[in-house]
Amino acid sequence: MNASKLHHYVPQFHLRRFADEGGRLWAWDKQTDRVFPTSPGGIAAETQFYRLTQYEVDGHDPLTMEKQLSDMEGEVSLITDQWLGWLPDMAPLDKLPIPRISRWIVARFLAVQVLRTLDTRELLSAMVELDRGEPVDEREARELHTELVWDRRVVRSLTKRFSRSIWIFARNDSATPFITSDNPVSFRSPDNRQWLRSIALVSGAYLVFALSPHVVLYCHPRVGPFRKLSKFNNRVSPVVVDDGMVESENSGQVFMASRFVLSNRATFDAERAFAPTIGTDTYAPPPP
Template sequence: MNAPKLHHYVPQFHLRRFADSKGCLWVWDKQNDRIFSAPPAGMAAETHFYRLTQYEGLGYDPAMMEHQLSSLEAAMAAVTGQWLDWLPDMAPLDRLPIPRANRRAVALFLAVQVLRTRDTRDILSALVELDRGTRPSQQEERELHTELIWDEKLVETLARRFSRSIWIIGLNDSGTPFVTSDNPVAFRTADNRQWRRAAILERGTYLVYPLSPTAILYCHPPHGHFRALRRFADSVSPVTFTQSMVESDNSGQTFMATRFLMSSRQNFEAERAFAATVGTDIYAG
């Protein structure tokens, strides 16, 4: 069987959950301020993005990482797919049954998802350029990035952090859908005032990950004032989402996105408005 050439850094199962009734995504290209419709199969992907060129000459399968990522995705799709099947029949404060194996699968997926995106590759390349004054080649970028994703100690550190967090699921029936992006794992400060791009291990930030247009996962640290949330652990949030609350969570996707935001609806006016404030002090004070 031929190895897939197009490698997704955001899994197709995730993107398909944000598609419209025709199975297509509405996409906002925030770099060019352009809105278009596209199938999930063509988004957040690049040719041979995870090809292990550094091991190819040694006889190893250059598609090994892509196969490993597919296994992680399958586990995440199964666990969260079950959640999404249950959630419409659940009430606020109902608890989701999350066995240890399922919690491990989700935490591991989130850890790798943080590391596997184009955004992370660009940050690595920028650091190399800062250190030596020249940008690495495309092949060197890929090799540096795949080695990072394969850093077992780093992945396990992140997975432990996420697994030990207080998980709460938010249900959205506001009529305004959650959106996703090409860099969908977002981090927010405890006071909810800032999204932080380089906050993987920053104490006090919490993780925000949209599961679908109507569901979102929060992973809060189990320390500090977040301890008060323990009673909601693994439960449906008691909060009733308003349009402004959904737009606030969507602003995290706008901030985190390298280039593309994706939604089940064509309207990105709130995301456009927020993007215009990034880098300003409009929310300071």
């Protein structure tokens, strides 16, 4: 075993889709305002991030979680590659043939992706520190986090929520690509006015996940105003996506990112403009 092995908290297959023609991934560090080229293998990862130190002492394989995540990613990569192969030739309102098992596998992937990131680890550690009034060290933070990712009840609850949602695929033919980040699954309030982190506490929030620079998946809960979207389930959106709409969805990646916003191009002007407005109503649409 390589003790320096990097464990990705955003899968490399996802990151590769956002690389440029030369295989480079462009990163904007929103903490330092630095833009630099990297590779899908060199970012959104930390050494032994999922190492199960709490079970290692009893002789169990400490890389079990990393291996399980890798197996899941392989399945999801194959399924979504097929979708991305079909979508360019589909007309608005065409329906993707998504078997129930494929829907469950992708919904589970989205659930785990929400839980597995550095952002979740940091939020979980901060909550524990606040509760007991003393800091959490690196090892305890890892163990708290891996226990959460491995909690079947939590994963199953989120998986059922996403699987039962209304899935709509929007195609982006504009000049502006969708981007991703080191925390790529974002959530928006039902009124579209806010990006949200604490999804478990927000009823009616919907999921936004860019599958590539050209396709975004929306998962709308079957509640409230979203019920009327049921007729679009598994279909290509009839909405023509323009540059402004893409920039609006990309702002969710700026909001969600722990640190790195990622793209197939080196320009992050819109993202830089949005970042200082987080926590304000500058870009919120007018209330209904």
